[in-house]
Each structure stands twice: as structure tokens, then as C-alpha cells.
Amino acid sequence: MKIFKEELVKSKNYIGGKSIEEVAGPGRKIYKLSSNENALGISPKAVEAAQKAASELHIYPDGTPDKLAKAIATSYDNKVSPEQVLIGNSGSEVIEILVRGLLDKGSEYIVANPTFQLYRILGIKMGAEQVDVRLKENWELDIEGIVNSFNDRTRLLYITNPNNPTGTIYSYQELDELFKHVPEGVVIVYDEVYERYVDNDNYSTAMRWLDQGKDIIGINSFSKMYGMAGMRLGYGYTNDKLADYLRKLTRPFMINSIAIAAGIAAINDGAFIEKSVSHVKQEKKYLYAELDRLGVEYWKSESNFIMIRLSERASEFEEFMLAQDVMVRPVGYFGAEGCVRVTIGTEDGNRAYIKGLEKFLAQ
Ligand SMILES: Cc1ncc(COP(=O)(O)O)c(C=O)c1O
Incomplete structure (x- = not known):
């Protein structure tokens, strides 16, 4: 048509x-x-909270939703404020929001492959072009290849850490080196949905670079360690500037009451x-x-x-x-x-x- x-x-x-x-x-x-x-x-406490919320479904949820954003901020020892947290119906939705907000026809984004294929699917729908930089032997980052791929059309750099499907990580030392070369106007999408399973001193979440003032968004999900894949709940955390901008793409009452209640309970079930x-x-x-x-x-x-x-x-x-x-x-x-x-x-x-x-x- x-x-x-x-x-x-x-x-x-x-x-x-x-x-x-x-x-x-x-x-x-x-x-x-x-x-x-x-x-x-799933956490039995999250199930209990979901059941309780189910009996109040005739009422609109918390619109922002503040309480869940606060709980998420607390899970990062309040190193981010609730306003810096962008909540979506899954990590995938948060990625979709930022793709809608930052990519368009003619723009480019860089992906280190092999990795999660959703980035490609979403980017193509915006008419943007994915620039693939293949990982090296043993799934190491090709820093030089990435740095050489930046141009004035580049909008995003995806870093999936730990990476899916390899399960491997990139050290913060090599990322420090790479991020030094990220030009102004490029947002680093730091997909860390498996972060809680990492047991390695050379690993860092997006927080390290957020603290340094980089334009970076950490993507996380309730589907993995929190055991809530069927609920569809995820979030990103970033600087105020990006959070305020991306929030414009959210809808009123976007997150349902069951997900909010279960999410808070899951975070609190240490x-x-x-x-x-x-x-x-x-x-x-x-x-x-x-x-x-x-x-x-x-x-x-x-x-x-x-x-x-x-x-x-x-x-x-x-x-x-x-x-x-x-x-x-x-x-x-x-x-x-x-x-x-x-x-x-x-x-x-x-x-x-x-x-x-x-x-x-x-x-
Ligand atoms: C690397 C990575 N990012 C994001 C997601 C999205 O998670 P969800 O949409 O279930 O929150 C997944 C799910 O498998 C993933 O592996």
C-alpha cells in the first residue's frame, strides 16, 4: 500500500x-x-504482590511509576535518582524507545557481533543502517574496528556486556579505552541484562561511565535474575538529559499495576x-x-x-x-x-x- x-x-x-x-x-x-x-x-514474594495487585485492577496504575523507579534506584544504592530511571514493558521495549528517539533514515549505529539480534531488527524498522564490527578471536572487542566505524551519521554504539550468546564479558579496562574515542553525539547503549550473574573483578556496569559524565544508558530486565520473563518488565538508567528526552516517548500508565507490584517485591526479595x-x-x-x-x-x-x-x-x-x-x-x-x-x-x-x-x- x-x-x-x-x-x-x-x-x-x-x-x-x-x-x-x-x-x-x-x-x-x-x-x-x-x-x-x-x-x-520467580520470587514467591513477587507472586504474592502480583496476586494482591490483581484484585485492584479496576484502578489505574501509578502513572510514572514512581515507587518502582525508587525501588530500582535503591537497588543501585541511589547512585542514580528515580528520575534517571526509564521503565518499559521489558528491556526490549526500553531499547525500542531509544531507537525511536535516536535513529532515523540515514543514521547509523554500531554493533559488535555476534550478539543479540533485536538491535538489527529495531534499527532496520527506523530505516537506519547497522554497522557490524565482528568480534575477534575468543569474542574479544575489535576496538580499532569500532573506532574506525564512527562517522557523522553514527548515533548509537551497542555494547552487550555480558554478551549474548557468547556469555563472555568485555573488561572495563578495554571499554575505558574504547569509550575515550566515542564522539560527541553518540549514545552508548550498554545492555547489561545478565549483569547480576557476573563474578569477575574486571567487569563494570554502565554506572562507571555514567559517573564519568558519558552519554550512556544501562539496559536491564526483570526477565533474567528476577525470574519475571512472562511479566515483561525492564528499565534503562541514564543521565537526566537523556532520561527526560526518552521519557517523551512513553505513554500514560504504560506499566501495569501487576508488573509494578511484582517488580518492587522482586527487588526487595534479597x-x-x-x-x-x-x-x-x-x-x-x-x-x-x-x-x-x-x-x-x-x-x-x-x-x-x-x-x-x-x-x-x-x-x-x-x-x-x-x-x-x-x-x-x-x-x-x-x-x-x-x-x-x-x-x-x-x-x-x-x-x-x-x-x-x-x-x-x-x-
Ligand atoms: C542481551 C539481551 N538484551 C535484552 C534482552 C531483552 O530482555 P527482555 O525484553 O525480556 O527484558 C535480552 C533477552 O534475552 C537479551 O539477551
Whole structure:
């Protein structure tokens, strides 16, 4: 149709991990290790708060929403103010807001690949051009390649740290070096949705550079450690200037009351957070030992998933594991050809995965 925007007609939507219903019939027990959800579920306190909020759904939610923004600011020891927090219906929505606010036809944004594919999908819809800078050996940043890609059309630089699907991190030392070269007028989108799983002194959140006065936005999500992927809740934190500007793209009462209540309860449930993080840490030890025993190539992860390399057998592995009741995610789509990303699941799920992998390698 004539009134359709050319860039939207040409664009495609993001291909997300499949749901259990899509791949299995009713009643079949499946270990879903394909979407990096929290193996321990959701905080019981968040569920309780959601149920309570459900009985008051006839009332509009807190419009801003102030209380949730305050709770998020508190989770950063108030190093940011609630006004610096931009809340969305998922981390993906926050990224979409900033893409709508900052990209247009003819502009460019830089992405270090392989990584999360949503950036490409959203950028194309705005008619902007993605400039890909491939990661080096062992998924290290090509700082020189990125610096050479800046020009006067560049608007955004995406840094996904920890990176999805590799699970690896970039050190703050190398990012200090890179960020020195980011020109004025380019916003750094620092996607840190797996940040709470990091156990490495060389890592830093976006806060380090926000403190230095950079134009940077930290993107976070309630889908991972907080175990609320089905709720769709996320946020960004940034400087006042960017927060005020991006907030213009939000709608009144954009976040629903259940998400607000559950989000606040989840932030305040320190015991559940600790349990979730230590579960992943503990299970990593088991998984590394087993992957070593089986001689599978993998990368040490700072996230709640581990990427392995199976080369030309990667997509065959997805089917094979499904027959063993385990869902995994081949990540050629993310630019990591021949690799498979496997979420750290429950103890049982992880053992079922390793058992299946061993069987697969033996055939
Ligand atoms: C790197 C990265 N960023 C952002 C997101 C978006 O998370 P959500 O939209 O569920 O908040 C994901 C989800 O998988 C992700 O892996």
C-alpha cells in the first residue's frame, strides 16, 4: 500500500526462542534451556504482590511509576535518582524507545557481533543502517574496528556486556579505552541484562561511565535474575538529559499495576536474588567439569547460560535434544555459526542436558 513505510515493509520481526507449547504436546515434561530464564522460577514474594495487585485492577496504575523507579534506584544504592530511571514493558521495549528517539533514515549505529539480534531488527524498522564490527578471536572487542566505524551519521554504539550468546564479558579496562574515542553525539547503549550473574573483578556496569559524565544508558530486565520473563518488565538508567528526552516517548500508565507490584517485591526479595545467583554459580562448576570430560569446546560464562561449539552438527543437536525433552538454542542466527547456547537450568535439567549431549556425541 502506498502509505506504508518502505523500511517497515522490508523489515522482519525478531525470531525469539520457541515456547514449550510450540514444540511439545500438552502434559510433556520439557526442560526449557533455550531462553535464559531463571531456573528457580520467580520470587514467591513477587507472586504474592502480583496476586494482591490483581484484585485492584479496576484502578489505574501509578502513572510514572514512581515507587518502582525508587525501588530500582535503591537497588543501585541511589547512585542514580528515580528520575534517571526509564521503565518499559521489558528491556526490549526500553531499547525500542531509544531507537525511536535516536535513529532515523540515514543514521547509523554500531554493533559488535555476534550478539543479540533485536538491535538489527529495531534499527532496520527506523530505516537506519547497522554497522557490524565482528568480534575477534575468543569474542574479544575489535576496538580499532569500532573506532574506525564512527562517522557523522553514527548515533548509537551497542555494547552487550555480558554478551549474548557468547556469555563472555568485555573488561572495563578495554571499554575505558574504547569509550575515550566515542564522539560527541553518540549514545552508548550498554545492555547489561545478565549483569547480576557476573563474578569477575574486571567487569563494570554502565554506572562507571555514567559517573564519568558519558552519554550512556544501562539496559536491564526483570526477565533474567528476577525470574519475571512472562511479566515483561525492564528499565534503562541514564543521565537526566537523556532520561527526560526518552521519557517523551512513553505513554500514560504504560506499566501495569501487576508488573509494578511484582517488580518492587522482586527487588526487595534479597534472599531469592542470592539463591538465584548462587544456583547458577554452583551449577556452572558441574557443567564445566562435564563439558571438559566430554571434550566439548565452550566458553566460560559470566551469565546464566553457556555457549558450546558443535560446528556443522549444531542444528541437528536442537532436534536431538528435543527428543530427550531438553530445549536448547542454536545461535547461528546471532552470528555464532556452529554454536549452541544452553541456559543453566535446574539440577535435573542440567543433568538431562549432559546425558543427552553425551548420547549425541557417541552416535
Ligand atoms: C542481551 C539481551 N538484551 C535484552 C534482552 C531483552 O530482555 P527482555 O525484553 O525480556 O527484558 C535480552 C533477552 O534475552 C537479551 O539477551
